[in-house]
Amino acid sequence: MQMQHPSDSPSPFHQTRSDPECGFRVGQRIHWIGDTGRIGTVKYVGPVEGYSGTWVGVDWDSDGDGKHDGSHNSVKYFAAKGLRTASFVRPHNLSSGISLLQALEARYLTLSTKEEEDEMYVLSARNKKVSIELLGKDKIQDKLSQFEELTSASLSYLGVSSAGSPNHISSTLPRLKELDLTGNLLAEWEDVGIICKALPSLAALNLSYNSMSCDITTMPQLNNIRILVLNHTGVIWKQVEMLKCSLPCIEELHLLGNKLREITPVSSTGVQGFDFLRRLNLEDNCIADWEEILKFSQLKSLEQLFLNKNDLNRIWYPDCGTTRESGNGYESLDKNLRPFKTLQCLLLGGNKIEDLDSVDSLNSFPNLVDIRLSENPIADIGKGGVPRFVLIARLAKVEILNGSEVSPRERKDSEIRYVRLVMSKFHNNPEEVTRLHPRFAELKRIHGIEDERPLTGATGPQKMASGLISVSFKCVGASMGEKPPVMKKLPATTTVGKLKNLCQSFFKLKSVKPVLFLQEQGSPLPTLLEDDMASLIELGVGNESTILVDEES
Numbered sequence: 001m002q003m004q005h006p007s008d009s010p011s012p013f014h015q016t017r018s019d020p021e022c023g024f025r026v027g028q029r030i031h032w033i034g035d036t037g038r039i040g041t042v043k044y045v046g047p048v049e050g051y052s053g054t055w056v057g058v059d060w061d062s063d064g065d066g067k068h069d070g071s072h073n074s075v076k077y078f079a080a081k082g083l084r085t086a087s088f089v090r091p092h093n094l095s096s097g098i099s100l101l102q103a104l105e106a107r108y109l110t111l112s113t114k115e116e117e118d119e120m121y122v123l124s125a126r127n128k129k130v131s132i133e134l135l136g137k138d139k140i141q142d143k144l145s146q147f148e149e150l151t152s153a154s155l156s157y158l159g160v161s162s163a164g165s166p167n168h169i170s171s172t173l174p175r176l177k178e179l180d181l182t183g184n185l186l187a188e189w190e191d192v193g194i195i196c197k198a199l200p201s202l203a204a205l206n207l208s209y210n211s212m213s214c215d216i217t218t219m220p221q222l223n224n225i226r227i228l229v230l231n232h233t234g235v236i237w238k239q240v241e242m243l244k245c246s247l248p249c250i251e252e253l254h255l256l257g258n259k260l261r262e263i264t265p266v267s268s269t270g271v272q273g274f275d276f277l278r279r280l281n282l283e284d285n286c287i288a289d290w291e292e293i294l295k296f297s298q299l300k301s302l303e304q305l306f307l308n309k310n311d312l313n314r315i316w317y318p319d320c321g322t323t324r325e326s327g328n329g330y331e332s333l334d335k336n337l338r339p340f341k342t343l344q345c346l347l348l349g350g351n352k353i354e355d356l357d358s359v360d361s362l363n364s365f366p367n368l369v370d371i372r373l374s375e376n377p378i379a380d381i382g383k384g385g386v387p388r389f390v391l392i393a394r395l396a397k398v399e400i401l402n403g404s405e406v407s408p409r410e411r412k413d414s415e416i417r418y419v420r421l422v423m424s425k426f427h428n429n430p431e432e433v434t435r436l437h438p439r440f441a442e443l444k445r446i447h448g449i450e451d452e453r454p455l456t457g458a459t460g461p462q463k464m465a466s467g468l469i470s471v472s473f474k475c476v477g478a479s480m481g482e483k484p485p486v487m488k489k490l491p492a493t494t495t496v497g498k499l500k501n502l503c504q505s506f507f508k509l510k511s512v513k514p515v516l517f518l519q520e521q522g523s524p525l526p527t528l529l530e531d532d533m534a535s536l537i538e539l540g541v542g543n544e545s546t547i548l549v550d551e552e553s
Contacts, residue, residue: 029185043078097161161185169198231256254281297339313352317364345370393418477551497532
Protein backbone atom coordinates (compact mmCIF):
# COMPACT_ATOMS: atom_id res chain seq x y z
CA MET A 1 0.00 0.00 0.00
CA GLN A 2 1.39 3.39 -0.97
CA MET A 3 2.13 5.67 1.93
CA GLN A 4 0.62 9.15 2.02
CA HIS A 5 2.04 12.34 3.40
CA PRO A 6 -0.22 13.99 6.01
CA SER A 7 -0.75 16.96 3.70
CA ASP A 8 -1.94 14.75 0.82
CA SER A 9 -5.57 13.83 0.18
CA PRO A 10 -7.29 11.91 3.00
CA SER A 11 -6.40 8.27 3.36
CA PRO A 12 -9.13 5.75 2.53
CA PHE A 13 -8.72 4.64 6.13
CA HIS A 14 -10.50 7.87 7.12
CA GLN A 15 -13.78 6.50 5.79
CA THR A 16 -13.85 3.84 8.50
CA ARG A 17 -16.02 5.14 11.35
CA SER A 18 -16.95 1.96 13.16
CA ASP A 19 -16.45 -1.79 13.15
CA PRO A 20 -19.29 -3.93 14.54
CA GLU A 21 -16.87 -6.72 15.40
CA CYS A 22 -14.54 -4.29 17.14
CA GLY A 23 -17.27 -2.83 19.35
CA PHE A 24 -16.07 0.78 19.20
CA ARG A 25 -17.24 3.75 17.16
CA VAL A 26 -15.71 7.12 16.31
CA GLY A 27 -16.58 9.73 18.93
CA GLN A 28 -17.00 7.18 21.71
CA ARG A 29 -15.43 7.81 25.12
CA ILE A 30 -13.23 5.00 26.42
CA HIS A 31 -10.60 4.23 29.04
CA TRP A 32 -7.62 1.91 29.16
CA ILE A 33 -8.39 -1.51 30.61
CA GLY A 34 -7.24 -1.51 34.23
CA ASP A 35 -6.75 2.27 34.37
CA THR A 36 -10.05 4.15 34.57
CA GLY A 37 -8.18 7.43 34.90
CA ARG A 38 -6.60 7.14 31.45
CA ILE A 39 -9.48 8.43 29.35
CA GLY A 40 -9.74 9.31 25.69
CA THR A 41 -11.97 9.63 22.63
CA VAL A 42 -12.09 7.19 19.74
CA LYS A 43 -11.07 9.04 16.57
CA TYR A 44 -10.49 6.15 14.15
CA VAL A 45 -11.42 2.48 13.82
CA GLY A 46 -9.88 0.31 11.12
CA PRO A 47 -6.63 -1.02 9.67
CA VAL A 48 -3.20 0.54 10.06
CA GLU A 49 -0.81 0.15 7.15
CA GLY A 50 1.82 -2.50 7.81
CA TYR A 51 -0.11 -4.19 10.62
CA SER A 52 -2.82 -6.84 10.63
CA GLY A 53 -6.26 -6.63 12.14
CA THR A 54 -8.37 -3.76 13.41
CA TRP A 55 -6.94 -0.87 15.41
CA VAL A 56 -8.59 1.87 17.44
CA GLY A 57 -7.14 5.35 17.12
CA VAL A 58 -7.49 7.15 20.45
CA ASP A 59 -6.94 10.81 21.30
CA TRP A 60 -6.17 10.79 25.03
CA ASP A 61 -7.39 13.57 27.34
CA SER A 62 -4.04 14.03 29.06
CA ASP A 63 -0.99 15.31 27.22
CA GLY A 64 1.74 12.71 27.10
CA ASP A 65 -0.58 9.70 27.33
CA GLY A 66 -0.11 9.12 23.61
CA LYS A 67 2.84 8.70 21.26
CA HIS A 68 1.96 10.75 18.17
CA ASP A 69 -0.54 13.18 16.60
CA GLY A 70 -2.73 10.65 14.78
CA SER A 71 -0.16 9.85 12.08
CA HIS A 72 1.82 6.68 11.49
CA ASN A 73 4.55 6.22 8.91
CA SER A 74 3.61 9.55 7.32
CA VAL A 75 -0.07 8.58 6.94
CA LYS A 76 -2.55 10.86 8.69
CA TYR A 77 -5.33 8.69 10.12
CA PHE A 78 -6.95 11.34 12.32
CA ALA A 79 -6.23 14.76 13.80
CA ALA A 80 -5.29 14.67 17.48
CA LYS A 81 -5.39 17.71 19.73
CA GLY A 82 -1.69 17.45 20.58
CA LEU A 83 1.60 16.19 19.22
CA ARG A 84 1.73 13.31 21.71
CA THR A 85 -1.87 12.65 22.68
CA ALA A 86 -2.73 9.90 20.17
CA SER A 87 -2.23 6.14 20.09
CA PHE A 88 -3.29 3.14 18.04
CA VAL A 89 -4.60 0.50 20.40
CA ARG A 90 -5.91 -3.03 20.02
CA PRO A 91 -9.63 -3.18 20.95
CA HIS A 92 -9.10 -5.69 23.76
CA ASN A 93 -7.02 -3.09 25.65
CA LEU A 94 -9.92 -0.62 25.85
CA SER A 95 -13.15 -0.42 27.80
CA SER A 96 -16.33 1.40 26.79
CA GLY A 97 -17.38 1.66 30.42
CA ILE A 98 -20.06 0.40 32.79
CA SER A 99 -23.44 1.51 34.10
CA LEU A 100 -24.05 3.69 37.16
CA LEU A 101 -25.11 0.80 39.41
CA GLN A 102 -22.18 -1.35 38.27
CA ALA A 103 -19.89 1.46 39.35
CA LEU A 104 -21.74 1.75 42.65
CA GLU A 105 -21.16 -1.94 43.33
CA ALA A 106 -17.50 -1.67 42.27
CA ARG A 107 -16.93 1.24 44.63
CA TYR A 108 -18.84 0.08 47.70
CA LEU A 109 -19.25 -3.70 47.48
CA THR A 110 -15.84 -4.86 46.26
CA LEU A 111 -14.26 -6.92 49.01
CA SER A 112 -10.52 -7.30 49.35
CA THR A 113 -9.22 -10.80 48.67
CA LYS A 114 -7.32 -12.89 51.22
CA GLU A 115 -4.16 -12.35 49.17
CA GLU A 116 -4.67 -8.56 49.17
CA GLU A 117 -5.26 -8.51 52.91
CA ASP A 118 -2.13 -10.64 53.46
CA GLU A 119 -0.15 -7.96 51.60
CA MET A 120 -1.33 -5.26 54.04
CA TYR A 121 1.42 -5.03 56.62
CA VAL A 122 4.07 -2.79 58.17
CA LEU A 123 7.57 -3.66 59.30
CA SER A 124 8.28 -3.74 63.03
CA ALA A 125 11.43 -2.45 64.69
CA ARG A 126 12.86 -5.96 64.32
CA ASN A 127 12.02 -5.99 60.60
CA LYS A 128 9.12 -8.42 61.01
CA LYS A 129 5.81 -8.16 59.16
CA VAL A 130 2.92 -6.93 61.31
CA SER A 131 -0.52 -7.35 59.68
CA ILE A 132 -2.84 -4.34 59.42
CA GLU A 133 -6.44 -4.79 60.56
CA LEU A 134 -9.00 -2.29 59.26
CA LEU A 135 -10.94 -1.34 62.39
CA GLY A 136 -14.66 -1.42 61.82
CA LYS A 137 -14.25 -2.58 58.22
CA ASP A 138 -17.16 -5.01 58.45
CA LYS A 139 -19.46 -2.37 59.93
CA ILE A 140 -18.52 0.15 57.26
CA GLN A 141 -18.96 -2.47 54.51
CA ASP A 142 -22.34 -3.49 55.93
CA LYS A 143 -23.58 0.09 56.07
CA LEU A 144 -22.44 0.90 52.55
CA SER A 145 -24.05 -2.25 51.21
CA GLN A 146 -27.41 -0.84 52.29
CA PHE A 147 -27.61 1.48 49.31
CA GLU A 148 -31.09 2.67 50.17
CA GLU A 149 -29.57 4.55 53.14
CA LEU A 150 -26.93 6.35 51.05
CA THR A 151 -27.37 10.13 50.78
CA SER A 152 -24.02 10.84 49.10
CA ALA A 153 -21.99 8.77 46.64
CA SER A 154 -18.64 9.38 44.95
CA LEU A 155 -18.21 7.39 41.73
CA SER A 156 -15.36 9.39 40.26
CA TYR A 157 -13.07 7.79 37.65
CA LEU A 158 -14.87 4.46 37.55
CA GLY A 159 -15.66 4.36 33.84
CA VAL A 160 -19.38 5.18 34.09
CA SER A 161 -20.69 5.54 30.52
CA SER A 162 -24.42 4.88 30.82
CA ALA A 163 -27.33 5.14 33.23
CA GLY A 164 -28.65 1.59 33.22
CA SER A 165 -32.18 0.73 34.30
CA PRO A 166 -34.02 3.81 35.68
CA ASN A 167 -36.31 1.66 37.82
CA HIS A 168 -33.35 -0.19 39.29
CA ILE A 169 -31.61 3.11 40.06
CA SER A 170 -34.72 4.50 41.78
CA SER A 171 -35.23 1.43 43.96
CA THR A 172 -31.54 1.13 44.83
CA LEU A 173 -30.80 4.77 45.72
CA PRO A 174 -34.07 6.35 46.89
CA ARG A 175 -32.41 8.83 49.30
CA LEU A 176 -29.35 9.91 47.31
CA LYS A 177 -28.88 13.70 47.47
CA GLU A 178 -25.28 14.16 46.22
CA LEU A 179 -23.63 12.34 43.34
CA ASP A 180 -20.04 12.83 42.15
CA LEU A 181 -19.43 11.45 38.65
CA THR A 182 -16.14 13.26 38.01
CA GLY A 183 -13.87 11.80 35.33
CA ASN A 184 -16.15 9.20 33.82
CA LEU A 185 -17.13 8.39 30.23
CA LEU A 186 -20.51 10.12 30.16
CA ALA A 187 -21.09 12.15 27.02
CA GLU A 188 -24.83 12.14 26.32
CA TRP A 189 -27.16 14.47 28.22
CA GLU A 190 -29.87 11.85 27.74
CA ASP A 191 -28.00 9.56 30.15
CA VAL A 192 -27.59 12.42 32.63
CA GLY A 193 -31.34 13.11 32.41
CA ILE A 194 -32.18 9.45 33.03
CA ILE A 195 -29.91 9.34 36.10
CA CYS A 196 -31.31 12.57 37.57
CA LYS A 197 -34.92 11.63 36.87
CA ALA A 198 -34.40 8.26 38.55
CA LEU A 199 -33.01 9.94 41.69
CA PRO A 200 -35.88 12.07 43.01
CA SER A 201 -33.89 13.35 46.01
CA LEU A 202 -30.78 14.32 44.03
CA ALA A 203 -29.85 17.96 44.66
CA ALA A 204 -26.12 18.12 43.76
CA LEU A 205 -24.47 16.60 40.69
CA ASN A 206 -20.79 16.80 39.69
CA LEU A 207 -20.02 15.96 36.04
CA SER A 208 -16.52 17.47 35.93
CA TYR A 209 -14.06 15.98 33.43
CA ASN A 210 -16.78 14.28 31.38
CA SER A 211 -16.67 15.39 27.75
CA MET A 212 -20.30 16.35 27.23
CA SER A 213 -22.20 16.41 23.93
CA CYS A 214 -23.52 19.62 22.36
CA ASP A 215 -27.03 18.12 22.10
CA ILE A 216 -29.11 18.96 25.18
CA THR A 217 -32.55 18.65 23.61
CA THR A 218 -33.32 15.41 25.47
CA MET A 219 -32.96 16.79 29.03
CA PRO A 220 -36.13 16.49 31.16
CA GLN A 221 -37.31 19.00 33.78
CA LEU A 222 -35.19 18.52 36.92
CA ASN A 223 -36.80 20.57 39.67
CA ASN A 224 -34.71 19.17 42.52
CA ILE A 225 -31.22 19.89 41.19
CA ARG A 226 -29.72 22.81 43.13
CA ILE A 227 -26.00 22.39 42.41
CA LEU A 228 -24.49 21.45 39.05
CA VAL A 229 -20.73 21.19 38.51
CA LEU A 230 -19.59 21.16 34.86
CA ASN A 231 -15.89 21.92 35.29
CA HIS A 232 -13.67 20.86 32.37
CA THR A 233 -16.57 19.43 30.37
CA GLY A 234 -16.13 21.58 27.26
CA VAL A 235 -19.55 23.21 27.57
CA ILE A 236 -20.13 26.68 26.13
CA TRP A 237 -22.68 29.26 27.27
CA LYS A 238 -25.07 28.37 24.45
CA GLN A 239 -25.42 24.93 26.04
CA VAL A 240 -25.93 26.48 29.47
CA GLU A 241 -28.83 28.50 28.04
CA MET A 242 -30.32 25.25 26.75
CA LEU A 243 -29.97 23.70 30.22
CA LYS A 244 -31.73 26.64 31.86
CA CYS A 245 -35.24 25.35 31.18
CA SER A 246 -34.36 21.92 32.58
CA LEU A 247 -32.93 23.36 35.81
CA PRO A 248 -35.46 25.96 37.03
CA CYS A 249 -34.29 25.81 40.65
CA ILE A 250 -30.50 25.79 40.13
CA GLU A 251 -28.64 27.71 42.87
CA GLU A 252 -25.00 26.93 42.09
CA LEU A 253 -23.43 26.53 38.65
CA HIS A 254 -19.73 25.73 38.26
CA LEU A 255 -18.14 26.10 34.80
CA LEU A 256 -14.43 26.18 35.63
CA GLY A 257 -11.87 25.39 32.94
CA ASN A 258 -14.10 25.33 29.84
CA LYS A 259 -12.13 27.89 27.78
CA LEU A 260 -15.14 30.20 27.74
CA ARG A 261 -14.52 33.51 25.95
CA GLU A 262 -18.04 34.74 25.28
CA ILE A 263 -21.36 34.73 27.07
CA THR A 264 -24.06 34.30 24.44
CA PRO A 265 -27.48 34.81 26.05
CA VAL A 266 -30.74 34.29 24.20
CA SER A 267 -31.78 37.85 25.06
CA SER A 268 -29.80 40.75 23.60
CA THR A 269 -30.00 42.63 26.91
CA GLY A 270 -28.19 40.00 28.94
CA VAL A 271 -28.64 36.66 30.67
CA GLN A 272 -32.23 36.19 31.83
CA GLY A 273 -33.87 33.58 34.02
CA PHE A 274 -31.81 31.59 36.53
CA ASP A 275 -34.07 33.15 39.16
CA PHE A 276 -32.51 31.23 42.06
CA LEU A 277 -28.86 31.21 40.94
CA ARG A 278 -26.75 32.42 43.88
CA ARG A 279 -23.25 31.24 42.94
CA LEU A 280 -21.70 31.27 39.46
CA ASN A 281 -18.16 29.93 39.05
CA LEU A 282 -16.40 30.95 35.82
CA GLU A 283 -12.82 30.54 37.09
CA ASP A 284 -9.95 29.44 34.86
CA ASN A 285 -11.57 30.45 31.57
CA CYS A 286 -10.50 32.88 28.83
CA ILE A 287 -12.86 35.81 29.35
CA ALA A 288 -11.02 39.04 28.51
CA ASP A 289 -13.80 41.61 28.03
CA TRP A 290 -15.74 42.88 31.06
CA GLU A 291 -18.69 43.47 28.72
CA GLU A 292 -19.20 39.69 28.78
CA ILE A 293 -19.52 39.73 32.56
CA LEU A 294 -21.99 42.63 32.48
CA LYS A 295 -24.42 40.24 30.80
CA PHE A 296 -24.99 38.74 34.27
CA SER A 297 -25.79 42.10 35.87
CA GLN A 298 -29.56 41.56 36.04
CA LEU A 299 -29.58 38.09 37.62
CA LYS A 300 -31.91 38.72 40.53
CA SER A 301 -30.37 36.35 43.11
CA LEU A 302 -26.65 36.29 42.19
CA GLU A 303 -24.55 36.65 45.35
CA GLN A 304 -21.19 35.12 44.43
CA LEU A 305 -19.34 35.47 41.12
CA PHE A 306 -16.01 33.67 40.75
CA LEU A 307 -13.80 35.03 37.95
CA ASN A 308 -10.31 34.06 39.12
CA LYS A 309 -7.79 33.14 36.42
CA ASN A 310 -9.37 34.80 33.40
CA ASP A 311 -7.88 37.51 31.14
CA LEU A 312 -9.74 40.59 32.41
CA ASN A 313 -7.68 43.78 32.38
CA ARG A 314 -10.31 46.35 33.29
CA ILE A 315 -13.64 46.39 35.13
CA TRP A 316 -16.31 49.03 35.72
CA TYR A 317 -19.81 49.41 37.08
CA PRO A 318 -22.40 49.91 34.34
CA ASP A 319 -24.18 52.97 35.69
CA CYS A 320 -21.36 54.78 37.47
CA GLY A 321 -20.34 58.21 36.24
CA THR A 322 -17.14 57.02 34.57
CA THR A 323 -18.68 54.15 32.62
CA ARG A 324 -17.59 53.98 29.03
CA GLU A 325 -20.03 54.09 26.16
CA SER A 326 -21.44 50.76 25.12
CA GLY A 327 -23.38 49.72 22.09
CA ASN A 328 -24.96 46.62 23.63
CA GLY A 329 -27.88 48.25 25.40
CA TYR A 330 -26.52 48.61 28.94
CA GLU A 331 -26.88 52.40 28.90
CA SER A 332 -30.64 52.08 28.46
CA LEU A 333 -31.27 49.76 31.40
CA ASP A 334 -34.02 50.80 33.80
CA LYS A 335 -32.30 52.82 36.52
CA ASN A 336 -34.50 51.13 39.13
CA LEU A 337 -32.91 47.80 38.22
CA ARG A 338 -29.50 48.32 39.76
CA PRO A 339 -26.88 46.08 38.15
CA PHE A 340 -25.52 43.30 40.36
CA LYS A 341 -27.86 44.46 43.12
CA THR A 342 -27.48 41.24 45.17
CA LEU A 343 -23.78 40.54 44.50
CA GLN A 344 -21.78 40.18 47.73
CA CYS A 345 -18.66 38.29 46.62
CA LEU A 346 -16.55 38.98 43.51
CA LEU A 347 -13.34 37.00 43.02
CA LEU A 348 -11.00 38.53 40.44
CA GLY A 349 -7.67 36.97 41.41
CA GLY A 350 -5.17 36.00 38.73
CA ASN A 351 -6.40 38.41 36.05
CA LYS A 352 -4.57 41.33 34.37
CA ILE A 353 -6.12 44.28 36.20
CA GLU A 354 -3.59 47.09 36.63
CA ASP A 355 -5.53 50.34 37.06
CA LEU A 356 -6.92 51.95 40.22
CA ASP A 357 -10.06 53.08 38.39
CA SER A 358 -11.07 49.42 38.26
CA VAL A 359 -10.51 49.12 42.01
CA ASP A 360 -12.50 52.29 42.72
CA SER A 361 -15.41 51.09 40.56
CA LEU A 362 -15.99 48.24 43.02
CA ASN A 363 -17.40 50.80 45.45
CA SER A 364 -20.38 51.24 43.13
CA PHE A 365 -21.59 47.65 43.54
CA PRO A 366 -24.44 48.03 46.07
CA ASN A 367 -23.71 45.08 48.40
CA LEU A 368 -20.20 43.93 47.51
CA VAL A 369 -18.15 43.10 50.64
CA ASP A 370 -15.92 40.14 49.68
CA ILE A 371 -13.31 40.90 46.99
CA ARG A 372 -10.24 39.09 45.67
CA LEU A 373 -7.63 41.03 43.69
CA SER A 374 -4.50 38.99 44.45
CA GLU A 375 -2.26 37.94 41.54
CA ASN A 376 -3.23 41.02 39.52
CA PRO A 377 -0.62 43.65 38.60
CA ILE A 378 -2.55 46.24 40.67
CA ALA A 379 -2.00 44.16 43.83
CA ASP A 380 1.66 43.31 43.09
CA ILE A 381 4.04 45.97 44.34
CA GLY A 382 6.81 44.44 42.24
CA LYS A 383 4.74 45.20 39.11
CA GLY A 384 3.83 48.74 40.05
CA GLY A 385 0.81 47.79 42.14
CA VAL A 386 -0.25 48.99 45.58
CA PRO A 387 -0.06 47.34 49.02
CA ARG A 388 -3.01 45.89 50.91
CA PHE A 389 -3.61 48.96 53.06
CA VAL A 390 -4.15 51.12 49.97
CA LEU A 391 -6.72 48.67 48.59
CA ILE A 392 -8.57 48.60 51.90
CA ALA A 393 -8.62 52.41 52.09
CA ARG A 394 -9.92 52.77 48.55
CA LEU A 395 -12.57 50.04 49.00
CA ALA A 396 -15.04 51.57 51.42
CA LYS A 397 -17.23 48.51 52.04
CA VAL A 398 -14.84 45.57 51.74
CA GLU A 399 -15.00 43.20 54.71
CA ILE A 400 -12.93 40.35 53.23
CA LEU A 401 -9.99 41.12 50.95
CA ASN A 402 -8.03 38.34 49.25
CA GLY A 403 -9.53 35.81 51.62
CA SER A 404 -8.55 37.68 54.83
CA GLU A 405 -11.03 39.49 57.04
CA VAL A 406 -10.62 43.25 57.31
CA SER A 407 -11.03 44.04 61.00
CA PRO A 408 -12.22 47.49 62.18
CA ARG A 409 -8.73 48.21 63.50
CA GLU A 410 -7.06 47.21 60.22
CA ARG A 411 -9.49 49.42 58.31
CA LYS A 412 -8.82 52.41 60.55
CA ASP A 413 -5.04 51.96 60.40
CA SER A 414 -5.13 51.43 56.64
CA GLU A 415 -7.22 54.51 55.98
CA ILE A 416 -5.04 56.75 58.13
CA ARG A 417 -1.86 55.38 56.56
CA TYR A 418 -3.37 55.97 53.14
CA VAL A 419 -4.24 59.60 53.94
CA ARG A 420 -0.69 60.17 55.19
CA LEU A 421 0.70 58.67 52.00
CA VAL A 422 -1.47 60.91 49.81
CA MET A 423 -0.64 64.01 51.84
CA SER A 424 3.07 63.32 51.50
CA LYS A 425 2.83 63.22 47.72
CA PHE A 426 0.12 65.73 46.79
CA HIS A 427 -0.04 68.26 49.62
CA ASN A 428 0.23 71.19 47.18
CA ASN A 429 -2.08 69.88 44.46
CA PRO A 430 -5.69 69.44 45.72
CA GLU A 431 -7.16 69.03 42.21
CA GLU A 432 -4.84 66.12 41.49
CA VAL A 433 -5.75 64.57 44.84
CA THR A 434 -9.47 64.74 44.07
CA ARG A 435 -8.99 63.17 40.66
CA LEU A 436 -6.66 60.34 41.69
CA HIS A 437 -7.91 59.65 45.21
CA PRO A 438 -11.73 59.83 45.34
CA ARG A 439 -11.99 58.87 49.03
CA PHE A 440 -9.25 61.19 50.33
CA ALA A 441 -11.48 64.05 51.52
CA GLU A 442 -13.99 61.60 53.01
CA LEU A 443 -11.27 59.76 54.95
CA LYS A 444 -9.74 62.99 56.25
CA ARG A 445 -13.14 63.94 57.61
CA ILE A 446 -13.89 60.50 59.09
CA HIS A 447 -10.61 60.37 61.01
CA GLY A 448 -10.45 64.06 61.89
CA ILE A 449 -7.12 64.57 60.15
CA GLU A 450 -5.92 68.12 59.64
CA ASP A 451 -3.81 69.25 56.72
CA GLU A 452 -0.63 68.63 58.69
CA ARG A 453 0.67 65.12 58.53
CA PRO A 454 -1.29 62.85 60.90
CA LEU A 455 0.06 60.58 63.61
CA THR A 456 -1.33 57.07 63.21
CA GLY A 457 -2.55 55.34 66.33
CA ALA A 458 -4.00 58.40 68.06
CA THR A 459 -7.64 59.41 68.26
CA GLY A 460 -9.09 62.69 67.08
CA PRO A 461 -7.27 65.43 65.19
CA GLN A 462 -3.52 65.16 65.61
CA LYS A 463 -0.49 67.01 64.36
CA MET A 464 2.71 65.16 63.73
CA ALA A 465 4.96 67.75 65.35
CA SER A 466 7.94 65.49 65.73
CA GLY A 467 7.13 63.33 62.67
CA LEU A 468 8.19 60.18 64.50
CA ILE A 469 6.89 56.69 63.82
CA SER A 470 7.32 53.68 66.14
CA VAL A 471 8.69 50.71 64.21
CA SER A 472 9.60 47.22 65.44
CA PHE A 473 12.57 45.46 63.78
CA LYS A 474 12.88 41.65 63.84
CA CYS A 475 15.86 39.64 62.58
CA VAL A 476 14.89 36.62 60.47
CA GLY A 477 18.13 35.97 58.56
CA ALA A 478 19.56 32.47 58.93
CA SER A 479 23.08 33.64 59.83
CA MET A 480 22.00 36.48 62.12
CA GLY A 481 21.39 34.31 65.15
CA GLU A 482 18.65 34.87 67.71
CA LYS A 483 18.37 38.57 68.45
CA PRO A 484 15.57 40.24 70.42
CA PRO A 485 13.30 42.63 68.45
CA VAL A 486 14.21 46.30 68.56
CA MET A 487 11.60 49.08 68.80
CA LYS A 488 12.66 52.49 67.50
CA LYS A 489 11.01 55.84 66.87
CA LEU A 490 12.12 57.17 63.51
CA PRO A 491 11.34 60.23 61.39
CA ALA A 492 8.62 59.58 58.83
CA THR A 493 11.04 60.79 56.16
CA THR A 494 13.57 57.99 56.87
CA THR A 495 14.40 56.18 53.64
CA VAL A 496 14.76 52.43 53.11
CA GLY A 497 18.46 52.90 52.42
CA LYS A 498 18.88 54.68 55.76
CA LEU A 499 16.91 51.91 57.49
CA LYS A 500 19.32 49.29 56.18
CA ASN A 501 22.27 51.21 57.62
CA LEU A 502 20.47 51.57 60.95
CA CYS A 503 19.71 47.84 61.08
CA GLN A 504 23.38 47.04 60.66
CA SER A 505 24.01 49.25 63.67
CA PHE A 506 21.04 48.02 65.78
CA PHE A 507 21.91 44.34 65.41
CA LYS A 508 25.69 44.66 64.94
CA LEU A 509 25.56 43.00 61.54
CA LYS A 510 29.02 42.64 60.08
CA SER A 511 29.53 41.74 56.42
CA VAL A 512 25.78 41.21 56.03
CA LYS A 513 23.72 43.16 53.51
CA PRO A 514 20.23 43.46 55.02
CA VAL A 515 17.03 43.02 53.01
CA LEU A 516 13.90 44.57 54.54
CA PHE A 517 10.27 43.43 54.43
CA LEU A 518 7.18 45.17 55.76
CA GLN A 519 4.92 42.74 57.60
CA GLU A 520 1.31 43.84 57.29
CA GLN A 521 -1.75 42.53 59.08
CA GLY A 522 -3.94 40.45 56.76
CA SER A 523 -1.28 39.97 54.08
CA PRO A 524 -0.17 36.35 53.59
CA LEU A 525 3.38 37.41 52.67
CA PRO A 526 5.50 40.38 53.80
CA THR A 527 6.19 43.16 51.28
CA LEU A 528 9.75 43.62 50.03
CA LEU A 529 11.09 47.16 50.56
CA GLU A 530 13.41 47.38 47.59
CA ASP A 531 13.42 51.10 46.71
CA ASP A 532 16.24 52.57 48.80
CA MET A 533 15.02 56.11 48.08
CA ALA A 534 11.42 55.54 49.30
CA SER A 535 10.59 56.98 52.72
CA LEU A 536 8.49 55.48 55.50
CA ILE A 537 5.67 57.92 54.83
CA GLU A 538 5.71 57.18 51.10
CA LEU A 539 5.47 53.48 51.81
CA GLY A 540 2.57 54.09 54.20
CA VAL A 541 4.44 52.64 57.18
CA GLY A 542 2.45 53.53 60.29
CA ASN A 543 2.96 53.41 64.04
CA GLU A 544 3.66 49.97 65.52
CA SER A 545 4.56 48.54 62.11
CA THR A 546 6.91 45.55 61.94
CA ILE A 547 9.90 45.38 59.60
CA LEU A 548 11.60 42.02 59.07
CA VAL A 549 15.36 42.09 58.60
CA ASP A 550 16.65 39.34 56.33
CA GLU A 551 19.93 38.94 54.46
CA GLU A 552 20.85 38.87 50.80
CA SER A 553 21.16 35.32 49.51
